[in-house]
Amino acid sequence: MIAGQKTKLARTIHGIAYNPVRDEMTVPNGFAASILTFRGGADGAEAPIRIIQGPKTQLVSPHNVELDIKNKELLVADVGAMQVLVFPWDAEGDVAPLRVLKGPKTQLNFPVGPEVDPIRNLLVLSTYSEVPGKGTGDGKILIFNRTDNGDVAPQRIIAGPRTGIWAPWQVQLDPEAGKIFVAVENQSRKYGRFYIGGKPQEGLKTIPPSPWRSDMPGFIGVWDITDHGDVPPKAIIKGAVSQLVHPSGLVIRPREGEIIATDSVRNGVFTFFVPQLFGPTKPLANAKTVNGAY
């Protein structure tokens, strides 16, 4: 466990990325607008080996991080300014980002989980809205060109009622198979934040019984990288037996056929053995509609 004041971690951290080439772990500290990188074997009250922080970085409230191993870049989803920042993966100090994806055309609102497909040179991430008075929603998977910069529109958007996406969280890619895996938490915040600008919003009368969307349990969904529009997932892990209520963190191990997910309501980590979700399958010789058994 890495903990304590010297680590410069905050008590709340919503992202982590491991670099297998450099044997490093990188996490955001949104409360100090910084990105911390630790050596892979760090333990106890160990200080980070690099920190990105300062006004030039344009970091406001970094939320999630990911690494583009092929291009040696660090991606940061920043919910404080509704942006995605890209740095060299060994960036340190008060440095300007290489690229900043930001602006109304991007449709970024609460960006989470940027991931790079190095084969197709794409950037994929999730976003959803926190709308005052209405809560979360309008969840989308946005697909950009990897090097998009500024206020640019995504190439493709996966969104709509058939997707089942209300509030997506961490995204993972299987580039060889062309698959997008998404932890769709969905559960939280049926209603908007009560306070804006230091006081309760005008017009609110009764506190709702619960902010949780218990009618909309979370799931892990799989889409194709070429999907666009209101497309249902190709596969879903969902339901009471799965233990998933509010899946948020996600990491995949394609060779092992495993999906590892955190669930912040169950307060746990769950590993699913689902090799059939990785890679294309051969056509089944006697394929029938899935209503029947094989």
Added chain:
Amino acid sequence: MTARKAVSVRGWQLRVGLACALGFLYLLGGPDNRGNRKISGANSPNPSSPATALFTPAGDFWAGAGVPSACAFPKETGTELNQETNLLALEADIAPLRSIVDPFPSFNGIAVDPANNRVILSDSNRKSLLVYDRMSKSNSAEPSRPLAQVTGPVTQIGFVAGVTIDPVAREMYAVSNDIEDVMVAFSYEAQGNAPPRVLAVPHGAWGLSLSRARNEIAVSVEHENAVYVYRRAAEGYERPLRSIHGPSTQMADPHGISLDATHQEIAVANHGNVNSRRVVNEQSVGPDAKLGGRFLLPSVTFYPATAQGDTKPLRVLQGDRTQLDWPMGIDIDAVHDELAVANNGDHSVLIFQRSEGGNVAPVRVIRGPQTKIRAPMAVSVDSQNDEIWVANFEDHSAVVFDRTASGNAAPKRIIRSAPEGAPTGGFGNPMAVGYDSKRDEILVPN
């Protein structure tokens, strides 16, 4: 088997069946085939076990998201095979192959009521409030039996943090740090899925402190670097009486809070993280706005109890001699003029002279393996019985010392929420996960 090989349906069903079987074995505490650390009673606490029978299963938290009763084979929906992708459209309610879940409460906030001989603890793992007899102690093999556990969807206890009490009104209060954005108040007699009195608070609330003499309750708000003060019995969308926030306050990621009616002060523990989010969001990006994040030393800042707006602190406890290290909950002992700090980062409790500021050493430190203090989240001083209570996050326990205990002192009593030695996952709202391929380790930030 590699993921790239085609998988026949029969083979897939056999593998999933094996996964279900393994999942059940895991649930029952069976062997772990991957050598991963397991938590006894993971996922489905055995109701017949004395250790777990005391607590409401996690599945009750959401209506409809019940504790699983069976491992189901994947069921397909009425969707045809996708001819382009060759992948079945599949909705699978399958059991995880492995789970890391702690079935026992983990303590966060604590408040002791010597007048009514009760101690109240918040549980951020299983999302509850637990009430114990003040003189409870644990037989090491068994957890302590609580007088009550308040939990369930009606309670609105979710990612619960600080607690406080009103011994005269016989009420207990708790605040949530995420999602719920409310403070809830219950009668001491509340039990189970009880309805609370609810007050809307800003997002990111953490610490709570009530002053009967001032008829006020103070809330620290981490995300805003602010303190909000409400009427004690405020509810609904009642506005705060006042708030303290702004760069002059020197609040930096505030956590613990203590409202001292005797000396008319508010004390706030800060972790030292500063960002410009409020500046950016409120568009107050003028020439004086400090953009960019900063790391400050941890501190305890003191304000007049009636402070409002961008108020400079009366004094600031800060510096290397203070030994502050992720200071979490704090409590002012007005009778003995001392400040107690749950020093999470180095597993200790620090006691300062209340009136001191600057880079000063604590007058006492409780620290060491015999103390059983592990990642303390809160402290509560009982000046009537001359005791100090500490809520541990890492050890399923609350420990009690003589108020003047120092050094590597053993606790007088221990309240346990799990059998002694039960491992804790240490999770608190885990929203991300990574994988270290070199060490074959799962990385979970909280």
